[in-house]
Amino acid sequence: MQENTNDFSVPAERDYAETGSLTALIEGVLPALEKFMLFEGVEKTARQKGQWSALLDEPLPKQGVGAQGVMEILRDVVIPNGVRLGHPGFSGWIGTSTTTVPATTTFASLVSGPGYQGIQAYNLLEALALRWLAQLVGIPGSYQGLFTSGGSVANLVGLGAARQYAAERLGIDAAYQGVAALPKPRIYASKEVHHVVMRAAGILGLGRNALYLLPTDKSMCMDVGELSKQLKRDRLAGYTPVAVIANAGTVNTGAIDPLPQLADFCKNEGIWLHVDGAYGLLGVLDPRIAHLYGDLAAADSLVLDPHKWLAAPIGCGAAFVRDSNLLGRAFTLESAAYIEESQPDYQKDEVITSQFDDFGYVYHHFGVEQSAPARGAQVWSILKEVGEEGIRARVYRHNSFARFLAERVQQAPSLELMAPVTLSICCFRYVPPALQEQRDAKTSELLNQLNRAILARVRARGRCIPSATFVNGNYVIRPCFINPRTTLAEVEALAEEVETCGAALWNEVV
Numbered sequence: 028m029q030e031n032t033n034d035f036s037v038p039a040e041r042d043y044a045e046t047g048s049l050t051a052l053i054e055g056v057l058p059a060l061e062k063f064m065l066f067e068g069v070e071k072t073a074r075q076k077g078q079w080s081a082l083l084d085e086p087l088p089k090q091g092v093g094a095q096g097v098m099e100i101l102r103d104v105v106i107p108n109g110v111r112l113g114h115p116g117f118s119g120w121i122g123t124s125t126t127t128v129p130a131t132t133t134f135a136s137l138v139s140g141p142g143y144q145g146i147q148a149y150n151l152l153e154a155l156a157l158r159w160l161a162q163l164v165g166i167p168g169s170y171q172g173l174f175t176s177g178g179s180v181a182n183l184v185g186l187g188a189a190r191q192y193a194a195e196r197l198g199i200d201a202a203y204q205g206v207a208a209l210p211k212p213r214i215y216a217s218k219e220v221h222h223v224v225m226r227a228a229g230i231l232g233l234g235r236n237a238l239y240l241l242p243t244d245k246s247m248c249m250d251v252g253e254l255s256k257q258l259k260r261d262r263l264a265g266y267t268p269v270a271v272i273a274n275a276g277t278v279n280t281g282a283i284d285p286l287p288q289l290a291d292f293c294k295n296e297g298i299w300l301h302v303d304g305a306y307g308l309l310g311v312l313d314p315r316i317a318h319l320y321g322d323l324a325a326a327d328s329l330v331l332d333p334h335k336w337l338a339a340p341i342g343c344g345a346a347f348v349r350d351s352n353l354l355g356r357a358f359t360l361e362s363a364a365y366i367e368e369s370q371p372d373y374q375k376d377e378v379i380t381s382q383f384d385d386f387g388y389v390y391h392h393f394g395v396e397q398s399a400p401a402r403g404a405q406v407w408s409i410l411k412e413v414g415e416e417g418i419r420a421r422v423y424r425h426n427s428f429a430r431f432l433a434e435r436v437q438q439a440p441s442l443e444l445m446a447p448v449t450l451s452i453c454c455f456r457y458v459p460p461a462l463q464e465q466r467d468a469k470t471s472e473l474l475n476q477l478n479r480a481i482l483a484r485v486r487a488r489g490r491c492i493p494s495a496t497f498v499n500g501n502y503v504i505r506p507c508f509i510n511p512r513t514t515l516a517e518v519e520a521l522a523e524e525v526e527t528c529g530a531a532l533w534n535e536v537v
């Protein structure tokens with residue numbers, strides 16, 4: 028076709044995308060969603076991948092099927108083949124699906140508050156939810172909060188602030204000059220630290236190798252004595268300490284590093300203390316273990332992921348940093364011609380006449396996103412629905428599940444507890460009676476293989492869906508209870524499932 032650059036006519040038709048009919052379209056898929064939440068038959072999804080993927084995997088459509096057509100595919104193919112993260116027996120990784128109120132709030136925010144900027148309710152909820160979250164766990168209100176897409180980015184933000192702090196002490200503005208002039212930067216953490224922090228160190232230009240992984244004690248907590256010795260060696264060798272990362276709930280076993288001791292240590296040494304509580308910071312609400320957290324105001328930066336224990340929709344983390352100005356220097360956006368408010372000489376109108384005359388609470392100077400969803404509304408809705416008491420009860424209940432399971436494991440002749448229980452994770456394995464006295468390398472490998480097979484069989488049976496990890500080189504079944512739908516029945520069932528599958532599998536091999 029010949030291009031006609033002089034054609035200034037405007038096609039008269041409306042956009043192909045449906046922009047209304049919300050009620051009809053949603054009503055069309057709601058029954059499928061309600062049915063999904065019964066989790067009947069979803070375990071077939073993996074085995075039947077060929078069938079549903081053939082229905083979905085097609086070339087880019089030239090003509091669309093229209094709104095109703097998409098809803099039908101959603102209803103009949105996509106929703107029934109979703110993932111059972113919300114199943115009451117799901118205790119894998121640190122994941123769950125959201126509850127009804129935040130799911131609905133998220134949908135509402137997509138319609139009426141896409142983005143939180145401007146003079147609007149969702150902007151206020153962003154600030155309010157951060158304030159409530161800080162108050163819930165005992166972070167001072169003066170800390171700068173920020174919602175992020177999850178723990179990966181929240182850790183990146185906290186460590187970005189730590190990098191800025193360490194560099195500024197040497198007269199370097201890391202955000203502008205980079206870190207080439209920062210001599211041998213080093214971040215200290217226990218070997219149990221979550222793997223996303225290595226990537227964060229890489230992205231920040233410190234290098235993944237900047238992570239110095241310290242040994243842990245019997246409780247899988249950082250050995251502060253070793254930290255002290257290593258720091259002395261490193262100072263003599265010219266390293267720049269950038270941060271100490273303390274785990275407030277490791278992903279493997281839920282161990283909490285000695286926070287009060289680390290707080291004193293970092294204060295005396297003048298090193299930034301970053302607390303990764305993506306999973307476990309809420310554990311401070313359990314009076315049985317609150318003392319392990321010490322004073323959270325001693326930390327320079329902290330991470331707490333609402334999409335874990337708060338069961339916010341996936342894609343919701345939070346970072347808190349003591350010094351708002353420093354965080355701003357690390358992450359601020361340059362001014363942009365197309366955003367009038369960002370100009371250095373911008374004068375706010377005295378009288379605001381439109382929602383767009385002001386950005387409201389601005390968060391894009393404190394992290395790595397500019398446009399972002401209204402995550403605060405999700406968190407606000409959770410805290411508003413169940414209150415502080417509802418969250419406290421959930422955390423207490425889930426920690427009690429892990430303690431209950433640990434007791435059950437210790438009383439069972441063929442189960443072995445593999446790590447101390449602190450939060451809501453319980454690591455254990457099946458050991459057949461014939462192998463109980465044997466501790467050689469060959470037996471360890473056999474037990475690893477057996478427990479891997481047990482996990483697969485338990486998951487395939489579908490009642491309980493835990494995941495696994497390694498503790499001191501041993502493969503262990505690792506339920507993590509954060510799922511609001513889980514009851515004690517599923518916890519009891521998990522021990523039984525592991526015993527039943529373990530005995531059956533062992534009989535198959537001997």
Ligand SMILES: Cc1ncc(COP(=O)(O)O)c(C=O)c1O
Pocket residue numbers: 121176177178179180182221223276277278303304305306307332344
């Ligand atoms: C302690 C800890 N830190 C960080 C992360 C990473 O969080 P996300 O998966 O939300 O990026 C996790 C995830 O499980 C975690 O448990």
